[in-house]
Amino acid sequence: MRTLVDIPDGLIKGxxxxxxxxxxxxxxxxxxxxxxxxxxxxxxTVAAFGLWKDRKVDGLAYQEQVRSEW
Structure with missing residues (x-):
């Protein structure tokens, strides 16, 4: 794709x-x-949203279970 962009003279020189x-x-x-x-x-971080959407586990219950192991 072609696009027009204004570039200052100093940057063009560089x-x-x-x-x-x-x-x-x-x-x-x-x-x-x-x-x-x-x-x-x-x-x-955007790519991480929805990673658990197909799981049949309640997120809070999972969190509490994992933390109870500490």
Whole structure:
């Protein structure tokens, strides 16, 4: 997908320097930066919601049972 993004001149200059050094296109560097950002900010707790939805155990009863073992 193509998208338009306004990037300040200072960032474009820095991007051009890295592009020349690494011999990669600006577009490739931007894609890599976005992928790295998304990986770093990937939600982790959201994936845990609903893990017990198919279990036939009452959550509170299970919690009390496990804690009684302490």
């Amino acid at each position: 991007l051009a320097d890295i592009s020349a050094t690494e011999k990669k296109s600006r577009a490739e560097l931007i894609r890599e930066a976005i992928a790295e950002y998304l990986q770093k900010h990937k939600p982790t």
